[in-house]
Amino acid sequence: MLAFWPVVTMILFILLPAPRALVWSVLGAYLVLPVGTSFEIPMVPSLDKTVISNLSVLLCCFLFVREKWLDALKDPAVVALAATFILSPFFTSFFNPEPLIYADRFIPGMTMYDALAQAAVNGITLIPFFAAYGLINNDERRWQVIVILVTAALVYSMLMLIEVRLSPQLHRMVYGFFPHSFGQQMRAGGFRPVVFLGHGLLVAIFCAMAATAGIARWRESKGRQRTRSGLIAIYLGVLLLLCKSIGAMILAAVFVPVVAFLRARRIAMISAAVCIMMLLYPAIRSAGLVPTTTISEVTGSFSADRQGSLAVRLINEDQLLQRGAEKPIFGWGSWGRNRIFSPEDGKDLSITDGAWIITLGTWGWVGYLAMFGLLCGGCARLIWNRRRLSQTSFASAALCILLTVNMLDSVPNSSIRAITWVLAGAISSMITQPKRPISDRLIEFSADK
Secondary structure (H helix, E strand, C coil): CCCCHHHHHHHHHHHCCHHHHHHHHHHHHHHHCCCCCCECCCCCCCECHHHHHHHHHHHHHHHHCCCCCCHHHHCHHHHHHHHHHHHHHHHHHHCCCCCEEECCEEECCCCHHHHHHHHHHHHHHCHHHHHHHHHCCCHHHHHHHHHHHHHHHHHHHHHHHHHHHHCCCHHHHHHCCCCCCHHHHEECCEECCCCCCCCHHHHHHHHHHHHHHHHHHHHHCCHHHHHHHHHHHHHHHHHHHHCCCHHHHHHHHHHHHHHHHCCHHHHHHHHHHHHHHHHCHHHHHHCCCCCHHHHHHHHHHHCHHHHHHHHHHHHHHHHHHHHHCCCCCCCCCCCCCCCCECCCCCCECCCCCCHHHHHHHHHHHHHHHHHHHHHHHHHHHHHCCHHHHHHCCHHHHHHHHHHHHHHHHCCCCCCCCHHHHHHHHHHHCCCCCCCCCHHHHHHHHHHHC
16 A cells, blocks of 8 residues: 555645645645555655655655745745754764663664664655645645545544454455554543554544534534534544543633634634743643643543553653753754663663654754744744734634644643644745735624624
């Protein structure tokens, strides 16, 4: 299936307008291609489903897209962050040449080859961001992203319901193996679906984003379509409950009402505030300003087991933050050098789940700010661009919330995927898109009133 995905991507770009083809190709690869499978070619990054999908998008953009899609290169902030994201591994390697030895465990030092390989991976990672920045560059196209997300979730729900009833078996039946611990997918006397995403938590956050998008569609619908959109949103909400993930349910419970009842400008402001917090999260966490005790107590009210799991995770984050503080600028590098090992027997003592702590420990503050600056910068920059903030449409604001939900989930989980970069690129283009005519803004203002 991996080998045929470039052909599927080409067909999508031939049959559909480029913005829709981009979203469908990235989202489709994420939802249907196998986890933990890749082609290994010497001197080339592992060709897994994300790399193959991203390279296919790049090829199709050059072959089939007639409009200018590299507008991100005109944005100095984006160019600076992207260059830092791609080049920072070279500095990390330069400052981490020494091997690490724990009992009989040997961890090699970083080399320039490691830096080159990681720089290539980082460059490939940014392809959906740059493509979305150039192609999903107006309100109509951003609204199409929301529609596609809801449509994909409705189709995917059929597979999810099968696994809720029969247990997660589709990945094994289709691809011949199960990609994760089966025991982690057992919850509340049943199962949570995994399908082809590798873990039930990823399915849950996908459902939370889809339910939020469904509420956005309901709010913008009229007449009979509004009733139909409302039923779809309720269905997606029930689907989220079946995923049995407390974190995803809490995020949906917080942000679905935000999308349902607040004006576009206030929605965008909330997203901007959360994204700024994400940029500073390691510092906030290190300073003890995150109410971990309250979060643990709230989690305990749902499940004592989840509270225990969260406590272990928080303890590990504290230890990893101390480890990262030893090399705060460029981090420890790859090969698991950011992790904590027992000096007696070399046993790995770390649990690294959150994308933020993995990025910070591996690539330091420079790598963290470059990566999360690209992901969160589009929303965060709205705070300093009052004109754009006041002109934010509901479609753009709803897209900001979808990104916000995904980014908040990346605190406890490693859930940043190619579709996350698509959302970030589409939102970042808001800063440089042409100013809307005043008549359009007056119409929208009247509708809000």
